[in-house]
Amino acid sequence: MSQPELTAAQLQSLYQYALVLCQQPADASDLLQHGVETYLLKISRQQVIHNPEAYVRTVVRNRFYDQYRRDRRQAHIAYEEQAAYDISPVNLEQLCIQQDELQRIWSQLAVEDRDILYHWAILGLSTDEACAELGIPRGTFLSRMHRLKKHCQARRASDDQRGGGV
């Protein structure tokens, strides 16, 4: 069986995924380089990688989390609140947000949340599938998404108040 090849579009997608994780273009480029080199090493040894894109994505993710845990970097979560835990369910499909607002808070999300949202929005997994794939407790993710939703609603209400009467 011939070895499937990575395409330019897939390399772009993999770079974008690396950037979702590390939020730094230089680091994302390094992660991608590492992932591609690991994949090329495999095929140079006559091993067939049936899904190169998925393989490289896994290598990128593992490499990032190894470095992330070692360096103990913590993404700043600006919207964390001190309220009691709220078990209200949140349906991501029904959430709407302004593009510039997402751009503002995207880098502030926990990396695990960005990872899950990437798998949901870009790769088309359900949130349950994404949480299972990434080994992140579903309850933890959902409670953080609920707080994100409340944060966005609060910001919108605040904007409406300031805009009123002008």
Place this chain on the structure above:
Amino acid sequence: MSRERSTEPQAPLAEAIRREVGRHRLDDARVEQLLRQQQQVLAAAAATRTPTRALGLRCAVSLVALILIGLLGWWLLRPPGVDVSRQIALEVVENHLKLKPLDVHTDTIAGIQSYFTQLDFSPVASAALPDQLAPGAPRLLGGRYCSIKGDTAAQLRFQNGAQTVTLYQVGYRASSFGAVPELGDATAPKVLFVKGLQVSIWVEKDLLMVLVQKN
């Protein structure tokens, strides 16, 4: 200072994420470089896959595979016994003698548990430890990652009087570690002596425990 109210319409979260993620791109020169690397490796791999060479290679691989299967079968059918315990003892004694720097300095098992997040088990405070040590009040110093027969394990280091003792913990599997006395069976740990050190081996809370101390 008032903030200008944004008039941008809201979009579904998934679409907004796709736009946010998609606006970042790797420069084309970099993409071309990676594609060239891939082509070079694929070309080299294809060049080594000639028919006659492939046939010879397949025969050699088959022969090696048969030999390995035979060895594996012999190894699996051979009951793990004292020599497995000795292998474990040799491995932990090597770690004990090297005493590499601790990954975490803590005097509580909670500190150990919160640090060791890359294990497939949770380290525990061993109820049997005080009985295995010379009289004294062992003081936990910290821990470091290690391995026992290929499985990722935790080395806990204690100061017991004048000597440093090390306690290794790893998830217990009889197929890898052989038959080991279990705490609570009213049986004593298995004790071996390696390079002048006393090695005690037992199972506690489904974990293999290995203690190394001076004789």
